[in-house]
Amino acid sequence: MFNPVRARCLQSLLACAMLLSSYAGAAEKLAHVTILATGGTIAGSGNSSTTTVGYTAATVGVDRLIAAVPELAKVADVKGEQVFQIASENMSNEHWLTLAKRVNTLLAQPDVDGIVITHGTDTLEETAYFLDLTVKSKKPVVLVGAMRPGTALSADGPINLYNAVLLAASQEAVGKGVLVALNDQIHAARDVTKTNTSTPDSFKTPELGLLGYIQGSKPYFYRQPTRKHTADSEFDVSKLSALPQVDIVYGYANVSPVALNALVAAGAKGIIHAGVGDGSLATSVKAGLVEARKKGVLIVRSSRVGQGIVARNGEANDDELDFVASDTLNPQKARILLMLALTKTNDSKQIQRIFYTY
Template identity: 55%
Template sequence: MKNITVLATGGTIAGVSHFPTDTVSYQPAIVPIDEILNQIGSIHSTATITCEQLIQIDSADMSHAVWLQLADRINTLLQQQAVDGVVVTHGTDTLEETAYFLNLVIKSQKPVVLVGAMRPSTAISPDGPMNLYNAIILAASPSAWGKGVLVALNDTINCSRDVTKTNTALQDTFKAPELGYLGYIVDNQPHFYRMPTRKHTYLTEFDIIGITKLPQVEIIYGHVDDSGTLACAAVAAGAQGLVYAGLGNGNMSQHMQNVFSAIQRQGIVVVRGSRVCNGIVTRNGALNDDQYHFLVADTLSPQKARILLMLALMKTNNPDEIQNMFWTY
């Protein structure tokens, strides 16, 4: 059997409610990972499992420091011949961000799978145990090798680059709305139907060895009659880059074009994303990026564009080089 290490960070999968029918008002990050694994009677027939309680938090409290700690631990584990894959339990609110960060900094072809739950462990029918069971099956499967960091919930397999939380409460919340699932987990077997095509994990240029702090990048949400106050305040607070969750194809008012142009001339990297859930933000589409020296996020959501920009700024502040990273990852 494969050797799988489960790293626990808390979240709803470790949550506790006062009543078994209460799936909304509960306290996350209470149950330790060994107790969660003990709820799954047949789990040890799928793999040889070890577990570590790395941290115990609500994923709303996830931080860059924890990201770096988690990535370092995963990279260390996967360098060991005795470890075949890693599963990370995580709260669903920021799971997609942690998954994409790891997708860019993990240096191994071995499977890394993030998993969570929408119902606390004390619910009448908690989804956490089955999700975790499937995640371990996926991490132990040779078919998961070389596909980057994966997300497994509700019997589905998602690419960490594309997946997002789409519903505040339903169990089938994690989807890639436009590009679709990578596959399914059915009858204890992963079934893949498409492959991630963007570079990831061992193919990326990002190295976090010795890194203790990530560059400051903020997201500015576009809306009607935006004054630009928040964008200017972010720069004054030390932001090295800004991601604009723009209108439509990353569009912005003439006033915001002037605001961001002035910010860009200060050496701050400005990336145009979109508040729309799907589609490509095209270069020189909604406005002339060559003129303003803006970058575009391609299909990345604003929160994932922020992650890529942070890692890019660790290497360069050259706009052309960073734009190429957005086409690559």
């Protein structure tokens, strides 16, 4: 016999079950993001709430970083892993190789949708570009840091971390290479640089422009990288235990060849000349660079200016000298690309192709 009360109860139970199912489905749709912590100011602490310089970097572990931003649970299923705990001025080639291999291992897993790397800002742009050249996945990889320690008033680390996880969990970031997220902005690893010693808006992409913004818990892209990166890169570090020695020689008025000659004598396989202007070569160092090239050392002309193209055969006859022009890469990023290029070839023409490709 039909029982209307019982029927209504069954309908209510069915509605509740469907509601719970929808909640479960929504939870399952959250992207799985792994946070790899390396230290830096974002994990730093100061003596007081007004200490924004003179603090100690790399004192807070990844679990505390995650716990400090409970809102992360709304945008991703987050896991944390402490890879290093260092101030980023101590980042080394060995750290980069370890990090790249770990990122590639994680991204090869179906249950990892994106990676966030917390990092000190001093060398963040370098690590980002190294990973941009060595990560073998289109899944998002986002580097994030902070200009103020977590103990400071208006600390920027928590919101930066939230935005980075949000970005790494998004479909919009897929295939755009390694990204850098600070100050509500999205930058490409190749072009971003630190421009101020201490202010929260330090990270910028001069001239070429940032890629987009994060606003209202959503990433907005207006540009995308055009140079090859990540899954399309020719570089493979999976079997590398070391990188070739490449050093930077800085140009300035009355420059001495002493530093250049010392670096070559110490075994440099490549030299980045951070010249004045359009990568100009002072007479006092040109002879040393020419002699180093004759010994097999690769020479790349870059510029200390920080913006613009270093023109091939512009301030020096690169064809005659067998030098390489850095294009728009600043000296520290030119060093990274040359190190990786030297794992593939010693041919300067091929290395010039690489500099115009990445």
